[in-house]
Amino acid sequence: MKPRPSIYIPELESYIDSSLVYKPNPVFAEMETYAKEKNIPIVSAATGAVLSHLVSLVRPKEILELGTGLGYSTLWMAVGSPETRFVTVDRHKEQADLMDVYAKKMGIxxxxxxxxxxxxxxxxxxxxxEEWVSSDLFFVDCDKITYPEIFSILWEKAKPGAYFLFDNMLWHGRVLAPDPKKPSDLAVMALWHEVKSQVSGYTLYPVGDGLLFFQKDKK
Incomplete structure (x- = not known):
């Protein structure tokens, strides 16, 4: 992964991820090393653990993940809820294919x-x-400039009671002073506006780069 500003004091995030997060399989650490070497963005280990815990509680039948990467977050969620069915979407096939390699190493x-x-x-x-509209949970971790449009599409069509997770909602701390010249900054702030104006309640988990969790009202 490329070095990025952290929302934590210096060295704390790396210490959390390397020494404090329980990893149910050593292959997760191997994936983290590979991602760092190849400059592939993945969620933090702490974020992965929170994802795993949340899906273990929600037990969704189907999850749509937008942004596969190496499959790091997919595998964290799959470990948390092994019976869940996943559809994960990414443009980079060779990179996403590595998920099968790591899942095999994990034995799952x-x-x-x-x-x-x-x-x-x-x-x-x-x-x-027709494939994704019945999903019980949506995890979004792709190009930030698409976030407002993705929210609009999913929020309108998702079934009542569906859950949503958006990563990078603290955007490396730039939510404090977004640069109006950066489309990604503007997109993250636009999503915050939509969530605050349309969602009846939400939770921000200040892990990694900020994980936002909310649910569409049940009717």
């Missing part, structure tokens, strides 16, 4: 239920609504 490849889709996130949402 045959137990998890993951469908990988190679496509642009917005194109997938437009073309395959």
């Amino acid at each position: 490849l045959e137990q998890i239920h993951v469908k990988r889709v190679t496509d642009s996130v917005l194109d997938y949402l437009a073309k395959e609504s």
Whole structure:
């Protein structure tokens, strides 16, 4: 991963991820090392652990993940809720294919239920609504400039009671002073505006780069 500003005091985040987060399988640490060497963005170990814990409580039947990366977050969630079915979407097939390699190393490849889709996130949402509209939980961790549009699409079509998770909602601390010249800064702030104006309640987990959790009202 490329070095990025942390929301924590110097060295605390790396200490949390390396020494304080319980990792149920040593392969997670191997994935973290590979991501750092290849400059591939993944969630922090602490974020992965929170994702795993949340899905273990919610027990969703189907999760749509937008942004696969190496499959690091997918595997954290799959460990937390092995019976859940996943559809995970990413444009970079060779990178996403590595998830199967790591799942095999973990010994869980045959137990998890993951469908990988190679496509642009917005194109997938437009073309395959019949596949994803019944999802119980949506995890969004892709290009930040697409966040407001993704929220609009999912919030309108998702079934009542569906859960949502958006990563990078503290945007490396830039929510304090977003740069109006940076489309990604503006997009994250626009999503915050939409959530505050449309969602009846939400929780921000200040792990990694900020994990936002909320639910569509049940009717």
